[in-house]
Amino acid sequence: MTATRTADPTAHETLYRNLRARIMVGELPPGKPLTLRGLAHDYHVSMTPAREAVRRLVAEGALTLSASGRVATPALSDDRIEELAALRALIEPELAARALPRAHFALIDRLATMNARIADAVERHDAVGYIRCNLDFHRMLYLRAQAPAMLAMLETIWLQLGPTMRALYGRVRRNEPPRHHRMILAALRAGDEPALRLAIRADVTHGLRHLTGA
Amino acid sequence: MTATRTADPTAHETLYRNLRARIMVGELPPGKPLTLRGLAHDYHVSMTPAREAVRRLVAEGALTLSASGRVATPALSDDRIEELAALRALIEPELAARALPRAHFALIDRLATMNARIADAVERHDAVGYIRCNLDFHRMLYLRAQAPAMLAMLETIWLQLGPTMRALYGRVRRNEPPRHHRMILAALRAGDEPALRLAIRADVTHGLRHLTGA
DNA sequence: GCGCGCGATTTGTGATCACATCCGGGTCAT
DNA sequence: ATGACCCGGATGTGATCACAAATCGCGCGC
Numbered sequence: 001m002t003a004t005r006t007a008d009p010t011a012h013e014t015l016y017r018n019l020r021a022r023i024m025v026g027e028l029p030p031g032k033p034l035t036l037r038g039l040a041h042d043y044h045v046s047m048t049p050a051r052e053a054v055r056r057l058v059a060e061g062a063l064t065l066s067a068s069g070r071v072a073t074p075a076l077s078d079d080r081i082e083e084l085a086a087l088r089a090l091i092e093p094e095l096a097a098r099a100l101p102r103a104h105f106a107l108i109d110r111l112a113t114m115n116a117r118i119a120d121a122v123e124r125h126d127a128v129g130y131i132r133c134n135l136d137f138h139r140m141l142y143l144r145a146q147a148p149a150m151l152a153m154l155e156t157i158w159l160q161l162g163p164t165m166r167a168l169y170g171r172v173r174r175n176e177p178p179r180h181h182r183m184i185l186a187a188l189r190a191g192d193e194p195a196l197r198l199a200i201r202a203d204v205t206h207g208l209r210h211l212t213g214a
Numbered sequence: 215m216t217a218t219r220t221a222d223p224t225a226h227e228t229l230y231r232n233l234r235a236r237i238m239v240g241e242l243p244p245g246k247p248l249t250l251r252g253l254a255h256d257y258h259v260s261m262t263p264a265r266e267a268v269r270r271l272v273a274e275g276a277l278t279l280s281a282s283g284r285v286a287t288p289a290l291s292d293d294r295i296e297e298l299a300a301l302r303a304l305i306e307p308e309l310a311a312r313a314l315p316r317a318h319f320a321l322i323d324r325l326a327t328m329n330a331r332i333a334d335a336v337e338r339h340d341a342v343g344y345i346r347c348n349l350d351f352h353r354m355l356y357l358r359a360q361a362p363a364m365l366a367m368l369e370t371i372w373l374q375l376g377p378t379m380r381a382l383y384g385r386v387r388r389n390e391p392p393r394h395h396r397m398i399l400a401a402l403r404a405g406d407e408p409a410l411r412l413a414i415r416a417d418v419t420h421g422l423r424h425l426t427g428a
Numbered sequence: 429g430c431g432c433g434c435g436a437t438t439t440g441t442g443a444t445c446a447c448a449t450c451c452g453g454g455t456c457a458t
Numbered sequence: 459a460t461g462a463c464c465c466g467g468a469t470g471t472g473a474t475c476a477c478a479a480a481t482c483g484c485g486c487g488c
């Protein structure tokens with residue numbers, strides 16, 4: 001245990017973090033309805049923290065609010081998916097470019113390791129494992145950009161796509177080796193910013209192209 | 215009154231909308247502390263809706279939460295301002311480009327009218343009026359892009375910059391005529407997408423360049 | 429068999445209370 | 459004069475309750 005850090009987070013924050021993580025990696029299918037009392041019961045807290053956590057997630061787009069106040073995971077329209085993909089395609093290359101000058105060898109090495117883990121998840125047909133590792137791969141790179149506001153904005157986009165991505169990757173059985181990721185690593189090693197931007201953009205748009213067609 | 219729409223919004227939503235609008239146009243200075251009981255009292259509601267509205271605004275970055283849970287308008291660091299400006303410079307040209315094919319004459323005419331209103335606000339040294347009209351100008355254009363997710367994301371960026379922009383425009387007395395806006399209108403009339411992207415980017419980066427130096 | 433309406437239950441909203449903690453100001457000792 | 463210290467008010471957090479509205483399911487009528 002490295003836990004000298006046993007700070008006591010508030011109830012609504014633990015609930016928030018937990019739900020957020022589950023939504024981002026696609027543990028919940030699109031359109032899954034949630035209830036305040038249900039969440040409160042599951043986490044052994046009262047309704048108040050559940051309300052705050054849900055409200056927060058709704059504000060981030062991780063959950064949608066029906067007209068009557070009912071809350072559920074988002075079931076995105078094709079148009080919305082296209083928009084979110086376009087946002088990823090705008091922001092991620094920028095973050096990668098900013099990370100590039102700071103991407104030393106140890107980072108690239110760790111990225112390659114994570115890439116292997118992604119291949120494992122694909123092998124095992126583990127959809128949420130695949131999504132989790134894939135996001136970890138991108139996040140690890142973008143963290144080097146030293147741009148917390150950009151990264152936060154990007155993560156809210158990932159959040160919104162979480163349930164939908166799961167619904168997709170759960171359907172397509174064909175294994176998709178991290179082809180573009182290798183291009184990303186090559187561009188990083190070469191210090192080639194234009195190539196990096198292209199590789200990132202290709203990775204993002206490739207992964208999301210199938211979502212609308214299905 | 216066109217108000218056939220007198221639907222009854224929930225208390226926390228009216229409070230949310232009101233606060234959000236005030237923050238976005240810079241009515242509140244950076245670092246202004248707010249209290250749940252204070253807000254609840256001002257809006258004649260109990261603490262519960264105030265808490266939800268505040269939680270929502272915190273999630274959007276419109277308010278910041280101190281370690282002890284205290285809430286205040288954000289006092290942005292220079293780095294963060296640069297990031298948010300970069301995000302605007304990425305997203306806004308894209309939205310403008312998507313709006314361009316749908317920008318018919320009536321829209322351009324209305325934009326020109328709003329441009330005049332901006333000039334008025336500058337004349338009167340009305341900082342919040344200037345910010346409000348400026349954002350209205352951009353929003354009116356971007357609405358034509360039919361990209362609600364992108365626009366929503368952009369508005370959260372505007373939100374975060376609200377108090378800071380006010381602090382800036384309140385300081386610089388020199389009148390800043392909407393020079394770039396005329397370039398935007400010209401590009402729209404000519405249907406010239408590259409020129410439009412450049413004009414938008416220039417407008418955004420120009421307006422925010424001073425924020426770090428001051 | 430199928431659609432419709434009605435009632436019981438579920439669910440979100442808002443109010444209020446108890447409590448731990450934090451912040452500010454005043455006091456006292458050095 | 460200045461620093462630490464301490465206490466009282468202020469503040470956020472969480473729990474619980476009352477209430478209105480929406481939803482779902484069942485039974486009736488067609």
